[in-house]
Amino acid sequence: MKTLTSGEIAQYCDVNLRTVIRWLESGKLKGFKLPGRGNNRVLIADFIEFLERHEMPIPEALKPEASPLILIVDDEMPVAKSIQRVARRAGFDTLIATGGFQAGMMLSQHSPRIMTLDLSMPGMDGYSVIEYTRKQESQKGLKIIVISALDDSSLQKAMDLGADASLTKPFSNHDLTQLFEQFMQN
Amino acid sequence: MKTLTSGEIAQYCDVNLRTVIRWLESGKLKGFKLPGRGNNRVLIADFIEFLERHEMPIPEALKPEASPLILIVDDEMPVAKSIQRVARRAGFDTLIATGGFQAGMMLSQHSPRIMTLDLSMPGMDGYSVIEYTRKQESQKGLKIIVISALDDSSLQKAMDLGADASLTKPFSNHDLTQLFEQFMQN
DNA sequence: ATAATATGTGACATTAGTGACATTGTGCTA
DNA sequence: TAGCACAATGTCACTAATGTCACATATTAT
Numbered sequence: 001m002k003t004l005t006s007g008e009i010a011q012y013c014d015v016n017l018r019t020v021i022r023w024l025e026s027g028k029l030k031g032f033k034l035p036g037r038g039n040n041r042v043l044i045a046d047f048i049e050f051l052e053r054h055e056m057p058i059p060e061a062l063k064p065e066a067s068p069l070i071l072i073v074d075d076e077m078p079v080a081k082s083i084q085r086v087a088r089r090a091g092f093d094t095l096i097a098t099g100g101f102q103a104g105m106m107l108s109q110h111s112p113r114i115m116t117l118d119l120s121m122p123g124m125d126g127y128s129v130i131e132y133t134r135k136q137e138s139q140k141g142l143k144i145i146v147i148s149a150l151d152d153s154s155l156q157k158a159m160d161l162g163a164d165a166s167l168t169k170p171f172s173n174h175d176l177t178q179l180f181e182q183f184m185q186n
Numbered sequence: 187m188k189t190l191t192s193g194e195i196a197q198y199c200d201v202n203l204r205t206v207i208r209w210l211e212s213g214k215l216k217g218f219k220l221p222g223r224g225n226n227r228v229l230i231a232d233f234i235e236f237l238e239r240h241e242m243p244i245p246e247a248l249k250p251e252a253s254p255l256i257l258i259v260d261d262e263m264p265v266a267k268s269i270q271r272v273a274r275r276a277g278f279d280t281l282i283a284t285g286g287f288q289a290g291m292m293l294s295q296h297s298p299r300i301m302t303l304d305l306s307m308p309g310m311d312g313y314s315v316i317e318y319t320r321k322q323e324s325q326k327g328l329k330i331i332v333i334s335a336l337d338d339s340s341l342q343k344a345m346d347l348g349a350d351a352s353l354t355k356p357f358s359n360h361d362l363t364q365l366f367e368q369f370m371q372n
Numbered sequence: 373a374t375a376a377t378a379t380g381t382g383a384c385a386t387t388a389g390t391g392a393c394a395t396t397g398t399g400c401t402a
Numbered sequence: 403t404a405g406c407a408c409a410a411t412g413t414c415a416c417t418a419a420t421g422t423c424a425c426a427t428a429t430t431a432t
Contacts, residue, residue: 001197001198001245005420006389016411017387018389018390021388021389021390022411032242033240034201034242034419035214036205036209036420037388037389037419038389038419039387039388039419040388041200043243099286100290101287101315102290103290104287104293105294105318106290107291108290108291128285128288129285129287132285132287132291133291192379201420201421202421202422204381204420205419208420220429222429223379223427224428
């Protein structure tokens with residue numbers, strides 16, 4: 001469990017150590033003390049929460065680094081493989097889930113940055129997947145790319161529910177690559 | 187009886203090993219020494235007591251196991267609810283998942299002790315759920331109870347794949363309660 | 373058994389907490 | 403704009419806790 005010392009926080013905020021300690025004393029910043037002389041430690045999560053609350057910039061080094069991983073959800077293995085090839089050529093690691101259950105487990109366990117989702121998987125409601133995922137605090141950074149052969153209104157519905165992009169099947173490798181690269185950035 | 191080494195405690199507290207040893211020497215943290223060179227060991231209970239005494243955060247991995255939880259996977263809400271009633275009456279907390287994706291996310295996030303699984307959910311292959319779950323190291327303690335209206339050979343197949351028990355629909359509340367209690371024990 | 377890893381120790385280097393006081397920043401009024 | 407009050411932040415010196423390093427030796431894994 002990585003924590004920060006008062007000194008490190010002072011550096012991150014470009015502020016005097018004395019000030020950090022005052023923030024801690026006043027409760028503005030949550031932390032705890034070591035047994036010895038009471039040296040302070042702050043959980044990274046608490047520090048980030050503090051920074052966000054005060055609209056302060058979050059240092060790159062502290063941003064929770066989601067692995068540059070792409071989860072491919074598609075019941076048709078050939079399609080999944082072809083998406084995988086595109087992802088690999090762009091330099092990203094991949095996971096393939098051919099069913100909803102697998103997809104849920106993988107998403108929760110590996111926290112990929114991007115999930116491609118086939119809307120029209122038999123017996124699996126892609127919409128509810130989007131809906132449910134968007135409610136999960138732990139997945140707020142996830143980018144969802146819907147891939148489907150359905151009509152535009154279906155894709156639009158997916159976007160309304162919270163998908164970040166949509167592609168119609170058959171998709172162009174170029175478009176997909178571009179989406180991967182774009183979403184990996186921010 | 188599981189104990190912690192000085193190194194493990196150093197990791198948990200994000201502190202130098204030297205410091206942990208000083209805490210032990212000064213009696214701030216209670217522990218004992220192995221006969222050899224005097225390597226330190228600390229009972230988990232003592233460590234938690236120490237953390238609480240100093241208002242330090244307790245690592246997830248050490249928290250005493252959460253309340254015994256049952257994950258109910260069934261697409262028909264009335265059935266799910268009735269299983270939930272049985273579980274509650276036996277004193278257990280419950281979660282309900284009505285789709286495979288939800289089930290996968292919940293299983294991974296909440297690590298319940300028991301999962302009840304409806305084999306015949308439309309578009310969701312219960313067998314592959316069992317198979318996939320059994321491969322997951324993180325879910326090795328999970329008990330799977332298959333509940334289905336299918337014939338005996340289907341249930342047998344589920345058992346072969348790794349289910350721990352099976353019930354035919356309609357099931358008797360008594361049987362289900364008994365299974366819950368039995369599986370919660372070991 | 374043997375190799376790889378983890379731990380304890382002492383001496384020493386760094387860093388953090390504290391209190392008193394100086395400095396800066398902000399908002400207000402004239 | 404100048405002057406003022408008040409709060410927040412920075413500075414400094416001192417002390418004590420924590421970190422670092424090298425090395426011997428348990429302990430664990432192969």
